[in-house]
């Protein structure tokens with residue numbers, strides 16, 4: 001662990017490092033997408049190298065697949081794995097019930113399928129991701145490119161009918177062109193400010209023609225591992241009802257990730 005990392009990267013690192021403690025020999029593990037998940041993939045590669053574990057990874061994006069292969073993780077598709085023991089992924093927001101907004105990195109569709117196909121989902125996050133109510137982070141909704149403007153108009157009309165705050169919807173861009181997901185779709189970001197009925201919103205969004213999936217992950221996450229920039233780690237298990245706190249010592253770390 002390089003000592004010159006920013007506090008936010010230290011937070012992501014300690015959350016990731018603690019989460020890979022849940023990985024056991026022989027497991028099939030869903031590999032999330034995003035900067036926090038990238039730390040987890042690196043940590044997993046490290047324990048595979050050091051402890052000789054037999055771990056198979058199912059990545060949730062082409063980015064994660066590339067990184068996983070680079071760090072020596074055996075990568076297979078979800079269809080090859082069929083079912084997973086565990087998925088570890090980041091999140092854009094989580095609330096007290098461990099409901100999430102995901103998709104800030106544009107991989108929500110594969111992330112949701114992989115997490116849902118897992119016995120357990122662990123979210124790794126820095127402390128800033130915890131919210132009292134979901135919705136300050138724009139809700140990503142993946143739509144097919146055909147007729148996306150119609151889907152956008154239908155979403156906006158639906159939000160007005162539902163009396164949802166802040167109905168501003170934007171097409172995610174990548175420079176001058178629309179951002180395209182691994183599945184060839186577009187993403188609409190819904191600027192809602194506060195989501196008061198996530199379950200209803202999720203159901204209604206997925207009924208709009210052209211919508212493939214939305215970034216609300218409800219009743220999917222089992223455990224959240226929250227990292228702090230000072231090395232503190234909190235693990236909350238929603239099923240067990242337990243909260244554990246720990247502190248990781250940065251001085252014990254080395255430069256294992258410097259070559260990546």
Ligand SMILES: O=C(CO)[C@H](O)[C@H](O)COP(=O)(O)O
Pocket residue numbers: 032033034035036037089090091092101102103104105106107108111
């Ligand atoms: O959902 C995601 C990607 O689709 C990410 O997990 C989410 O955006 C968090 O990313 P980061 O760890 O970089 O903050």
